[in-house]
Structure formats: structure tokens, C-alpha cells
Amino acid sequence: MRHFVPLCLLVASLAVLASCGGGGTSSETTLVVHPAMSSYPSNAFVGLGGTEVILVSFVGTNNTSITCSIQEGSLGGSADCSQPAQATFTAPATAGTYHLIITSQADPTVSLTVTLRVTSGVGxxxxxxxxxxxxxxxxxxxxxxxxxxxxxxxxxxxxxxxxxxxxxxxxxxxxxxxxxxxxxxxxxxxxxxxxxxxxxxxxxxxxxxxxxxxxxxxxxxxxxxxxxxxxxxxxxxxxxxxxxxxxxxxxxxxxxxxxxxxxxxxxxxxxxxxxxxxxxxxxxxxxxxxxxxxxxxxxxxxxxxxxxxxxxxxxxxxxxxxxxxxxxxxxxxxxxxxxxxxxxxxxxxxxxxxxxxxxxxxxxxxxxxxxxxxxxxxxxxxxxxxxxxxxxxxxxxxxxxxxxxxxxxxxxxxxxxxxxxxxxxxxxxxxxxxxxxxxxxxxxxxxxxxxxxxxxxxxxxxxxxxxxxxxxxxxxxx
Missing domain, CATH: 2.120.10.80 (Kelch-type beta propeller)
Structure with missing residues (x-):
């Protein structure tokens, strides 16, 4: 099933890097702004073999391309992240709890995890x-x-x-x-x-x-x-x-x-x-x-x-x-x-x-x-x-x-x-x-x-x- 209500978290993480020059002391501060990423849903029920579309919201970058993987490997189903700001999870035929990891291509240090409960019957x-x-x-x-x-x-x-x-x-x-x-x-x-x-x-x-x-x-x-x-x-x-x-x-x-x-x-x-x-x-x-x-x-x-x-x-x-x-x-x-x-x-x-x-x-x-x-x-x-x-x-x-x-x-x-x-x-x-x-x-x-x-x-x-x-x-x- 597909959902259309993204929830944004207006959060940015800041890192301050300092460098020193030779022959004296000088300092240059570089502000590195990491994009923030959130998803709707953050957790979902999915039927056996069913699909769930996860919409991803970004703050701090115009690059909304993503990569994704399943923590449990091939036993946890499959994921398609070829579309910007969207991941499609296909559930396996085995019930269980699986974790889809979505990573920003703009900054691979930024990722989130969506928990997916795969069951034989979804309400x-x-x-x-x-x-x-x-x-x-x-x-x-x-x-x-x-x-x-x-x-x-x-x-x-x-x-x-x-x-x-x-x-x-x-x-x-x-x-x-x-x-x-x-x-x-x-x-x-x-x-x-x-x-x-x-x-x-x-x-x-x-x-x-x-x-x-x-x-x-x-x-x-x-x-x-x-x-x-x-x-x-x-x-x-x-x-x-x-x-x-x-x-x-x-x-x-x-x-x-x-x-x-x-x-x-x-x-x-x-x-x-x-x-x-x-x-x-x-x-x-x-x-x-x-x-x-x-x-x-x-x-x-x-x-x-x-x-x-x-x-x-x-x-x-x-x-x-x-x-x-x-x-x-x-x-x-x-x-x-x-x-x-x-x-x-x-x-x-x-x-x-x-x-x-x-x-x-x-x-x-x-x-x-x-x-x-x-x-x-x-x-x-x-x-x-x-x-x-x-x-x-x-x-x-x-x-x-x-x-x-x-x-x-x-x-x-x-x-x-x-x-x-x-x-x-x-x-x-x-x-x-x-x-x-x-x-x-x-x-x-x-x-x-x-x-x-x-x-x-x-x-x-x-x-x-x-x-x-x-x-x-x-x-x-x-």
C-alpha cells in the first residue's frame, strides 16, 4: 500500500573542523552541514509478498537520491530505491521483522532505518x-x-x-x-x-x-x-x-x-x-x-x-x-x-x-x-x-x-x-x-x-x- 503524508524533521547536524598553518598560528573554521532525512512511514505492517512505498523527506540538500539495503539480506525481501526520495519494499514470503536502511547519496554518513513487520494478515x-x-x-x-x-x-x-x-x-x-x-x-x-x-x-x-x-x-x-x-x-x-x-x-x-x-x-x-x-x-x-x-x-x-x-x-x-x-x-x-x-x-x-x-x-x-x-x-x-x-x-x-x-x-x-x-x-x-x-x-x-x-x-x-x-x-x- 502507498502513503502520501511525509513527516519532516527539521534537524541539521553541524561539524566544526579546525586546521593550523605553519610558521605561526592561524585557524580556519569550516562549517559542514549534513542533510537531515526522515521517512513516512517510519514503521509499517506489510503482508507476505506485499509492498510498502516509503516516502523520504530531506532538509539541507536538493539531492534526493538514495540507496538502500535490507539489514537481514536477501531473506528480508527486496528494495527498489531507483526513484528519488522513494523506496519500495517488497516483503519476503516469511513472516518476521525486517529493517530497511535508507542512505542519502548526497552524504553517505546520513541514513535512517524503517522497521517493517511482515505478517500473514494485514488489517x-x-x-x-x-x-x-x-x-x-x-x-x-x-x-x-x-x-x-x-x-x-x-x-x-x-x-x-x-x-x-x-x-x-x-x-x-x-x-x-x-x-x-x-x-x-x-x-x-x-x-x-x-x-x-x-x-x-x-x-x-x-x-x-x-x-x-x-x-x-x-x-x-x-x-x-x-x-x-x-x-x-x-x-x-x-x-x-x-x-x-x-x-x-x-x-x-x-x-x-x-x-x-x-x-x-x-x-x-x-x-x-x-x-x-x-x-x-x-x-x-x-x-x-x-x-x-x-x-x-x-x-x-x-x-x-x-x-x-x-x-x-x-x-x-x-x-x-x-x-x-x-x-x-x-x-x-x-x-x-x-x-x-x-x-x-x-x-x-x-x-x-x-x-x-x-x-x-x-x-x-x-x-x-x-x-x-x-x-x-x-x-x-x-x-x-x-x-x-x-x-x-x-x-x-x-x-x-x-x-x-x-x-x-x-x-x-x-x-x-x-x-x-x-x-x-x-x-x-x-x-x-x-x-x-x-x-x-x-x-x-x-x-x-x-x-x-x-x-x-x-x-x-x-x-x-x-x-x-x-x-x-x-x-x-x-
């Missing part, structure tokens, strides 16, 4: 059999139901000028079709929808069609396909998190309300009790957060990371942990990169993978981190192949994590909305490019289905993008 994206009933972009929710179906609720309409929706629909993985279900009591955007232990779905908060924050909440009953209003939350909030705790209650934390001068980000939190259908306040966060993440750890505590503060352009590095036993939030170690609109994913080893950044041009926006709950610290892991803003991350049954879409660094929104996807491998700590999605997406939802496939639905569509552009959904087949 792919295929369109779902049916189209969504309503094309939805941005701020909708997708929730896996106990019967294996997926509830998709609210968000903005592709076909109605971005109108905020009260409608909902259900995806049936057996038929591949989307079917309309009951309508919510309020149109909602940037709300939360979380599965309760009894099989119902709690839908809470968000903003209405005018952008006003909502304190209302409702329950979806998949048995009869209807929504029922509940008592309200203590605080109207949108872009908050909702997390199911081990005791069956739901923690709703942070979020924001208002626009312009009235924009406010909250440090408050509350608990929903399914037994009483009542919201009650709990301890306050250590920092106000919006578009942060909340992840249940293996010991039942909840890790909250990043998010913006009262300036929505400011991602935060701080993180904290909520303890359901005490009802209190406590600061923990900080991330290396400020983040909001990012992802956190619990790995099978108990650590938490953090990807994505708020600012596309931020230094280190392609970097990922791991949180270790045993010592409360974040540490670096492998870099993603591209910077991603507002991607989706989905844990797979094999322990890997599928990262899809998002915005990539530089340029305009539409050029850089991303079709690409990559897989994080916890064993190696590396991200490997996999197949592209059929649509460019960011702000979408990606849900693991019981059969191991992933449903990818929706997109953050901005003005100027064609009507109905993303009314299709994808299935990822591992």
Missing part, C-alpha cells in the same frame, strides 16, 4: 454494508450495547447545515445496517453516553443547538429503544468525561460551559447512582479540565489527563487520579507534552498509552507516553508516524491499539484531515502504519465490536467540506 478498512441513517459529524457518541449493537446518538447533521441532532440510531454488526431508534429528549453535542451494568445507557450533558450547556440527562433502554428523562446533573457541562466505576456508579468530571467571555472550564465532579437515578457531587479535581481523558485503571481508580484550561488553546501536562473509596482527586506525575483532544488507552499490562496533542505544530506532537500506575509517572514510548489532533484509539483483542485519523501537522484542515491509521505494539513500543481508512476523519468514534472488528463512524466536518462527505462508516478488519 484493512472496508465500508459497512449500509450507510448511517443520518450523516453525523463531530460531537456524537457511540456506545457498545450488551447485544453487540452500537448506539450512535446526537451530534451535528451532515445534511442539515450542521444542526444539532436529538436523533439516534443503532448499528447491527450481523447485518451491517444502521437502523433508527428512539429520539432523545434534547438535541445534544459534546455529551457523554456510557453503558450501565443493567444494560441501559446514561446520556448526560452536552450543549444544545444554541451552544448552551445542558444539565439534563436521560436513559436509553435498548430493549424498547426509547429514551427517558432523568433528574438533572448538579452542573450543566459539555466536553466532560463519564466513567463507569467498579461500584456501578458513574463519575462525571470537568467539562465546560459558555462561549467567548463567558467561557468557563470546571474543576467539579459528580456521581450518578443507577440505583436511585440521582446525581450527587463528589470531590473537586485538582485542575479545571475540558476535552481531557478519564481511564479506569486495573485497581479501580481513574486516571484523568490533560485537557484545556480556561483558555481552550492551552493543553495541560498535569494529570490526577480519582479514588472511588475516598471520593477525592489527587495529583500524579505530569506528562511531557501538553495535551487536549487526545486519547488514553488502558493496555493489558496495566499501563496507559497516551497519544495525540492539542496544537498540531507543538514540539513533540507525534510523541506518545505511557503512564505507570505503580509509580505514578509518565515515560516516553515510540513516536507515532504522524502528529495527530483529535484521533481515536481503540484497544484490540490482541493487545495492540488501533490509532485512526485526526488532523496532521501543517497546512489547511482539508488537506491534512487524515485517512491514515497505525497500530501500537506494546511488546516493541513502536507504532506501525497499517491500511488507510476509506474516508478522512477526525473527531470520529471507533468502537471495538465483539467479533474483534472496529466500527469507525463520523467525522469533524468543517465549513467548506462537501455535503454528505462523511456519511459512510468503515469497519476495520484486523
Amino acid at each position: 484493512k478498512f472496508v465500508p459497512t454494508t449500509g450507510l448511517p441513517v443520518t450523516g453525523r459529524f463531530k460531537c456524537h457518541t457511540a456506545t457498545l450495547l450488551p447485544n453487540g449493537m452500537v448506539l450512535i446518538a446526537g451530534g451535528g447533521s451532515v445534511l442539515s447545515g450542521g444542526a444539532i441532532l436529538a436523533s439516534a440510531e443503532v448499528y447491527n454488526p450481523t447485518t451491517g445496517m444502521f437502523v433508527a431508534t428512539g429520539t432523545m429528549n434534547n438535541p445534544r453535542c459534546d455529551h457523554t453516553a456510557i453503558l450501565l451494568p443493567n444494560g441501559e445507557v446514561l446520556v448526560a450533558g452536552g450543549s444544545d443547538a444554541s451552544g448552551n450547556p445542558l444539565s439534563s440527562a436521560e436513559l436509553y433502554d435498548p430493549g424498547i429503544g426509547t429514551f427517558t428523562s432523568l433528574s438533572s446533573m448538579a452542573t450543566p457541562r459539555a466536553r466532560h468525561t463519564a466513567t463507569l466505576l467498579g461500584n456501578g456508579k458513574v463519575l462525571l468530571a470537568g467539562g465546560n460551559a459558555g462561549t467567548g467571555s463567558s467561557f468557563t472550564v470546571f474543576n467539579t465532579a459528580e456521581l450518578f447512582d443507577p440505583g436511585t437515578s440521582i446525581f450527587t457531587t463528589t470531590g473537586n479535581l485538582t485542575a479545571a479540565r475540558g476535552e481531557h481523558t478519564a481511564t479506569v485503571l486495573q485497581d479501580g481508580r481513574v486516571l484523568l489527563t490533560g485537557g484545556y484550561d480556561n483558555n481552550p488553546a492551552n493543553g495541560q501536562v498535569s494529570a490526577e487520579i480519582y479514588d472511588p473509596a475516598s471520593g477525592q482527586f489527587t495529583a500524579t506525575g505530569s506528562m511531557a507534552t501538553p495535551r487536549a483532544f487526545h486519547t488514553t488507552t488502558l493496555l493489558q499490562n496495566g499501563k496507559v498509552l497516551v497519544t495525540g496533542a492539542l496544537n498540531l505544530l507543538i514540539t513533540g506532537g507525534e510523541k506518545a507516553e505511557l503512564f505507570d500506575p505503580t509509580n505514578g509517572t509518565f515515560s516516553p514510548t515510540g513516536n507515532m508516524n504522524v502528529v495527530r489532533f483529535f484521533p481515536a484509539a481503540t484497544p484490540l483483542a490482541n493487545g495492540q491499539v488501533l490509532i485512526t485519523g485526526g488532523l496532521s501537522a501543517g497546512g489547511g484542515i482539508f488537506v491534512n484531515s487524515d485517512r491514515s491509521a497505525e497500530l501500537y505494539d506494546p511488546a516493541s513500543g513502536l507504532f506501525y502504519v497499517t491500511a488507510n481508512m476509506n474516508r478522512i476523519r477526525f473527531g470520529h468514534r471507533a468502537i471495538l465490536l465483539p467479533d474483534g472488528t472496529v466500527l469507525v463512524v463520523g467525522d469533524e466536518i468543517e465549513s467548506g467540506k462537501p455535503t454528505g462527505f462523511n456519511d459512510e462508516a468503515d469497519l476495520y478488519l484486523p
Whole structure:
């Protein structure tokens, strides 16, 4: 498969050489500038006998000719580097990990290595059999139901000028079709929808069609396909998190309300009790957060990371942990990169993978981190192949994590909305490019289905993008 999103590293290496003349002391300094070279992808999955095109970017030279070799020799397949700034790898018939070494002809001291995982099966994206009933972009929710179906609720309409929706629909993985279900009591955007232990779905908060924050909440009953209003939350909030705790209650934390001068980000939190259908306040966060993440750890505590503060352009590095036993939030170690609109994913080893950044041009926006709950610290892991803003991350049954879409660094929104996807491998700590999605997406939802496939639905569509552009959904087949 071929990829078209080169990632440049603006790095140059400088060497200073000194020489001395005879009969006296004189010094002449020569500045030697070595070209810098980077590739997309830097790691990739390839099927047995398949091909992968690697695009190479240069800084500091106009000579883009390259040579290449395979570290494992002829057993590692073959490579064609006859085209400038491009290497084509052909995988061998034997599965394994191979290394393509690409060297600059302008300066043979400059090279890079692309890691290629050759497997008997490489994941792919295929369109779902049916189209969504309503094309939805941005701020909708997708929730896996106990019967294996997926509830998709609210968000903005592709076909109605971005109108905020009260409608909902259900995806049936057996038929591949989307079917309309009951309508919510309020149109909602940037709300939360979380599965309760009894099989119902709690839908809470968000903003209405005018952008006003909502304190209302409702329950979806998949048995009869209807929504029922509940008592309200203590605080109207949108872009908050909702997390199911081990005791069956739901923690709703942070979020924001208002626009312009009235924009406010909250440090408050509350608990929903399914037994009483009542919201009650709990301890306050250590920092106000919006578009942060909340992840249940293996010991039942909840890790909250990043998010913006009262300036929505400011991602935060701080993180904290909520303890359901005490009802209190406590600061923990900080991330290396400020983040909001990012992802956190619990790995099978108990650590938490953090990807994505708020600012596309931020230094280190392609970097990922791991949180270790045993010592409360974040540490670096492998870099993603591209910077991603507002991607989706989905844990797979094999322990890997599928990262899809998002915005990539530089340029305009539409050029850089991303079709690409990559897989994080916890064993190696590396991200490997996999197949592209059929649509460019960011702000979408990606849900693991019981059969191991992933449903990818929706997109953050901005003005100027064609009507109905993303009314299709994808299935990822591992």
C-alpha cells in the first residue's frame, strides 16, 4: 500500500573542523552541514509478498537520491530505491521483522532505518454494508450495547447545515445496517453516553443547538429503544468525561460551559447512582479540565489527563487520579507534552498509552507516553508516524491499539484531515502504519465490536467540506 503524508524533521547536524598553518598560528573554521532525512512511514505492517512505498523527506540538500539495503539480506525481501526520495519494499514470503536502511547519496554518513513487520494478515478498512441513517459529524457518541449493537446518538447533521441532532440510531454488526431508534429528549453535542451494568445507557450533558450547556440527562433502554428523562446533573457541562466505576456508579468530571467571555472550564465532579437515578457531587479535581481523558485503571481508580484550561488553546501536562473509596482527586506525575483532544488507552499490562496533542505544530506532537500506575509517572514510548489532533484509539483483542485519523501537522484542515491509521505494539513500543481508512476523519468514534472488528463512524466536518462527505462508516478488519 502507498502513503502520501511525509513527516519532516527539521534537524541539521553541524561539524566544526579546525586546521593550523605553519610558521605561526592561524585557524580556519569550516562549517559542514549534513542533510537531515526522515521517512513516512517510519514503521509499517506489510503482508507476505506485499509492498510498502516509503516516502523520504530531506532538509539541507536538493539531492534526493538514495540507496538502500535490507539489514537481514536477501531473506528480508527486496528494495527498489531507483526513484528519488522513494523506496519500495517488497516483503519476503516469511513472516518476521525486517529493517530497511535508507542512505542519502548526497552524504553517505546520513541514513535512517524503517522497521517493517511482515505478517500473514494485514488489517484493512472496508465500508459497512449500509450507510448511517443520518450523516453525523463531530460531537456524537457511540456506545457498545450488551447485544453487540452500537448506539450512535446526537451530534451535528451532515445534511442539515450542521444542526444539532436529538436523533439516534443503532448499528447491527450481523447485518451491517444502521437502523433508527428512539429520539432523545434534547438535541445534544459534546455529551457523554456510557453503558450501565443493567444494560441501559446514561446520556448526560452536552450543549444544545444554541451552544448552551445542558444539565439534563436521560436513559436509553435498548430493549424498547426509547429514551427517558432523568433528574438533572448538579452542573450543566459539555466536553466532560463519564466513567463507569467498579461500584456501578458513574463519575462525571470537568467539562465546560459558555462561549467567548463567558467561557468557563470546571474543576467539579459528580456521581450518578443507577440505583436511585440521582446525581450527587463528589470531590473537586485538582485542575479545571475540558476535552481531557478519564481511564479506569486495573485497581479501580481513574486516571484523568490533560485537557484545556480556561483558555481552550492551552493543553495541560498535569494529570490526577480519582479514588472511588475516598471520593477525592489527587495529583500524579505530569506528562511531557501538553495535551487536549487526545486519547488514553488502558493496555493489558496495566499501563496507559497516551497519544495525540492539542496544537498540531507543538514540539513533540507525534510523541506518545505511557503512564505507570505503580509509580505514578509518565515515560516516553515510540513516536507515532504522524502528529495527530483529535484521533481515536481503540484497544484490540490482541493487545495492540488501533490509532485512526485526526488532523496532521501543517497546512489547511482539508488537506491534512487524515485517512491514515497505525497500530501500537506494546511488546516493541513502536507504532506501525497499517491500511488507510476509506474516508478522512477526525473527531470520529471507533468502537471495538465483539467479533474483534472496529466500527469507525463520523467525522469533524468543517465549513467548506462537501455535503454528505462523511456519511459512510468503515469497519476495520484486523
